[in-house]
Amino acid sequence: MGTVGDAVAATATIKEQNGNNSADKKPTVIFVLGGPGSGKGTQCANIVKFFGYTHLSAGDLLRAEIKSGSENGTMIQNMIKEGKIVPSEVTIKLLQKAMQESGNDKFLIDGFPRNEENRAAFEAVTKTEPEFVLFFDCPEEEMERRLLGRNQGREDDNIDTIRKRFKVFLESSLPVVEYYNAKGKVRKIDAGKPVEEVFEAVKSIFTPKDEKVKHRLCYLLGIQGTVVKSECRTWYTENTD
Ligand SMILES: Nc1ncnc2c1ncn2[C@@H]1O[C@H](COP(=O)(O)OP(=O)(O)OP(=O)(O)O)[C@@H](O)[C@H]1O
Numbered sequence: 428m429g430t431v432g433d434a435v436a437a438t439a440t441i442k443e444q445n446g447n448n449s450a451d452k453k454p455t456v457i458f459v460l461g462g463p464g465s466g467k468g469t470q471c472a473n474i475v476k477f478f479g480y481t482h483l484s485a486g487d488l489l490r491a492e493i494k495s496g497s498e499n500g501t502m503i504q505n506m507i508k509e510g511k512i513v514p515s516e517v518t519i520k521l522l523q524k525a526m527q528e529s530g531n532d533k534f535l536i537d538g539f540p541r542n543e544e545n546r547a548a549f550e551a552v553t554k555t556e557p558e559f560v561l562f563f564d565c566p567e568e569e570m571e572r573r574l575l576g577r578n579q580g581r582e583d584d585n586i587d588t589i590r591k592r593f594k595v596f597l598e599s600s601l602p603v604v605e606y607y608n609a610k611g612k613v614r615k616i617d618a619g620k621p622v623e624e625v626f627e628a629v630k631s632i633f634t635p636k637d638e639k640v641k642h643r644l645c646y647l648l649g650i651q652g653t654v655v656k657s658e659c660r661t662w663y664t665e666n667t668d
């Protein structure tokens with residue numbers, strides 16, 4: 428398992444390769460975490476449509492790296508088959524490249540950071556803290572059912588690797604969620620529900636408070652026949668700064 432020492436070494440290597448980018452404007456980053464099969468990719472696709480973020484899945488980037496025939500391909504493939512976490516240096520380089528190429532400045536980084544080494548190296552290299560962490564909380568039996576039914580030809584969607592991935596999630600990834608929770612940055616979603624219901628909860632996290640007020644007011648004004656104007660005023664006073 429990677430240590431904080433490894434993370435510092437990875438940071439030094441990436442800095443050497445990238446030069447000093449400290450003058451660059453920092454992007455908005457949201458980390459999307461949750462167990463394997465909790466629905467991170469599914470919900471990120473919805474968030475992209477509604478809120479204009481660029482979705483970067485660390486797992487997808489690693490799988491694309493294998494397909495590209497890169498020198499790291501075999502190592503990455505073996506790690507994924509075993510449900511292990513690829514060294515941060517490799518994953519962060521892929522993330523940084525994808526961020527630069529996107530032309531966007533708002534990112535959903537899905538499935539990263541997966542362990543303490545990922546977290547420390549990303550912050551050290553990019554000097555970027557996430558705006559918040561969207562955490563999909565889902566029972567293990569439900570995640571197992573979803574992964575076994577996913578049918579996308581993923582080499583790690585078999586029961587042996589799934590069990591290894593669950594273990595890594597509990598031992599290495601949950602502590603990262605706890606780290607951000609202690610900083611008040613975690614927005615937890617009950618991800619065991621149907622896709623549409625989960626997205627309703629996600630939307631309310633991404634929708635600014637004044638937008639929520641506007642939507643509610645429009646709703647109340649739309650049914651004015653049954654809801655009197657004074658009730659609208661009371662609601663508005665109670666729900667605005
Ligand atoms: N809320 C849901 N209810 C039922 N099925 C779902 C739900 N969300 C996603 N799924 C399905 O579960 C499977 C896994 O979803 P998804 O790929 O989004 O998970 P993930 O968290 O990205 O998983 P991984 O970490 O393995 O990449 C997919 O087949 C998807 O269609």
Ligand SMILES: Nc1ccn([C@@H]2O[C@H](COP(=O)(O)O)[C@@H](O)[C@H]2O)c(=O)n1
Pocket residue numbers: 463484485486487489506507508509510511512513514518537538539540541545583592
């Ligand atoms: N930060 C990460 C993210 C993923 N991996 C490896 O990829 C596998 C699949 O990831 P998904 O998010 O697509 O489920 C994962 O099990 C790891 O082997 C990684 O190393 N580091």
Ligand SMILES: [Mg+2]
Pocket residue numbers: 467468484486538
């Ligand atoms: Mg995914």
